[in-house]
Amino acid sequence: MDRVFTRRHFLASSTAVLALAGLRPSFAQSGRLKVPEVDTLVVRVLVDSSYDTPKPPASKHVRVRRAPFFSAQNYRKALHNEWGLSLALESRIGGDTKHLMLDYGYTPDTLMNNMELMGVDGAKMQALIMSHGHFDHFGGLVAFLEKHRAKLPAQLTLYAGGEDNFCNRKTGGGAPGHFSDWGVLDRRELERLKVRLVMCEQPTVIEGHAFTTGTIARNSFERVIPNTQVSYRKGADGVGCDIPAADAKVQGKFVKDEHLHEHATCFNVKDRGLVVISSCGHAGIVNTVRQAMEISGVSKVHAAMGGFHLFPAPDEYVKRTVAELREMGTDVIVPLHCSGPNMVQALREMAPDRLIPSTTGTEFTFGA
Numbered sequence: 223m224d225r226v227f228t229r230r231h232f233l234a235s236s237t238a239v240l241a242l243a244g245l246r247p248s249f250a251q252s253g254r255l256k257v258p259e260v261d262t263l264v265v266r267v268l269v270d271s272s273y274d275t276p277k278p279p280a281s282k283h284v285r286v287r288r289a290p291f292f293s294a295q296n297y298r299k300a301l302h303n304e305w306g307l308s309l310a311l312e313s314r315i316g317g318d319t320k321h322l323m324l325d326y327g328y329t330p331d332t333l334m335n336n337m338e339l340m341g342v343d344g345a346k347m348q349a350l351i352m353s354h355g356h357f358d359h360f361g362g363l364v365a366f367l368e369k370h371r372a373k374l375p376a377q378l379t380l381y382a383g384g385e386d387n388f389c390n391r392k393t394g395g396g397a398p399g400h401f402s403d404w405g406v407l408d409r410r411e412l413e414r415l416k417v418r419l420v421m422c423e424q425p426t427v428i429e430g431h432a433f434t435t436g437t438i439a440r441n442s443f444e445r446v447i448p449n450t451q452v453s454y455r456k457g458a459d460g461v462g463c464d465i466p467a468a469d470a471k472v473q474g475k476f477v478k479d480e481h482l483h484e485h486a487t488c489f490n491v492k493d494r495g496l497v498v499i500s501s502c503g504h505a506g507i508v509n510t511v512r513q514a515m516e517i518s519g520v521s522k523v524h525a526a527m528g529g530f531h532l533f534p535a536p537d538e539y540v541k542r543t544v545a546e547l548r549e550m551g552t553d554v555i556v557p558l559h560c561s562g563p564n565m566v567q568a569l570r571e572m573a574p575d576r577l578i579p580s581t582t583g584t585e586f587t588f589g590a
Contacts, residue, residue: 255425257433257518260313262589263489263497265527267580268336269308269327269362270558273301274581281578283494283553284525289340289583301339302332303582306358307501307529307559310342313431313489320431323366324351324487325501328358330365340583345373349429350380350417353501354484355387355463356450357405364407367415379418381428384437384483389463392451392476401451401476408461422485425517434485435498435513443542444506447534451476479504486510486528488518491589495522495553502560503530508546515550525554525588527580533562544568548576556580 278286292300306328313320323344327333337344344366353359371378382388388409392401412419420426425436440446453476454469456462468482481504489497498514500507507530511523526547532540544565547555556578557565569577578586 254519255433255517257490258431259490259492260315260431261492262314263491264312265586266310266340266342267582267584268310269306269332270582271305272303272581273583279578285587287585293339301583302335304328304332308333320348320429321346322349322351322432323347325353325359326362326366328361330362333362333366344370348375351487352380352382352387354383354481355389359501360407364411371415377418379420381420381422383485384421384423385463385465386483390453390457404450406461423483433488435510436485437483438505438509438513440505440509442506442508444509446480446504447531450479452479481505488514490518490520491524494589495524496520497525497588500528500530508543511550523550523552526552527556529559530557530561530565532565533560537564540564540568544572548573552576554578
């Protein structure tokens with residue numbers, strides 16, 4: 223199911239070009255993806271914004287535990303918390319176990335520190351996934367590779383959502399009306415580290431265990447809540463993305479970021495249903511879950527988890543999101559990273575039996 227997309231292949235895709243010309247992603251289904259069914263899935267939160275009580279919440283749907291905040295060998299060595307997200311994913315089908323890594327947090331120091339304290343061996347990773355092109359999701363990637371590349375598979379693959387994942391971006395936070403650079407993943411670094419790149423504009427099976435949604439269709443009430451500015455051209459140094467159809471309207475200027483090629487990582491857990499992991503959810507968690515259901519043909523949603531990018535959203539928007547997830551019959555909703563306190567509060571009010579709070583160091587086990 224893996225396909226390496228070159229720029230020529232990408233431009234040849236009429237669906238992608240039409241979508242990008244309007245700066246709105248679109249998903250043209252050409253048939254359902256035959257998705258794997260895993261017996262168990264363990265999700266370890268390596269990096270998130272905070273650490274809370276070591277006492278985890280109880281749930282009949284998922285086993286939850288928390289890593290200790292500090293090392294038993296050295297109390298001065300503790301879990302680090304910062305804006306960003308990184309998850310270690312371990313799935314099992316019979317006697318076959320896969321170790322994947324989804325996103326890499328903001329800084330290498332935090333990522334490496336937390337992996338050590340949580341006992342996650344980076345050298346065991348069999349494939350890597352990048353959800354979208356925000357620095358707080360790929361900031362630790364190159365340093366992770368430099369540390370572990372010699373022990374990782376020779377044909378190590380990074381599954382990225384598409385060309386948009388490599389765009390130059392700017393963010394606010396400085397003087398009003400001014401934007402500052404916010405990093406870009408240089409593909410030359412991946413080449414130097416001998417990482418194979420697979421673009422996942424279309425739904426893609428990952429290592430026979432997981433699957434991605436492909437580019438997420440925008441069909442619900444959800445909209446891309448303002449975040450960064452993006453350019454669809456490469457810079458003079460050759461770094462950035464090259465999306466002529468999208469750039470035709472803006473001619474190299476930085477414009478509102480629509481995250482054209484954001485994708486989510488999903489698992490179909492035996493006797494439970496879909497676990498949909500939306501790392502930042504700029505395309506909308508409702509849109510994301512619906513697409514996972516559509517492309518897999520699996521109607522049961524066991525869990526929706528990850529960043530939902532709702533911290534800047536109005537209360538009514540957040541409540542509508544919770545209502546939609548509840549109406550889908552989602553067993554468990556796990557807000558991480560950029561979901562925001564209003565999302566947690568809305569879940570406590572509207573779906574308290576489905577809310578599972580999480581922090582840095584939380585481990586979730588889905589399935590038998």
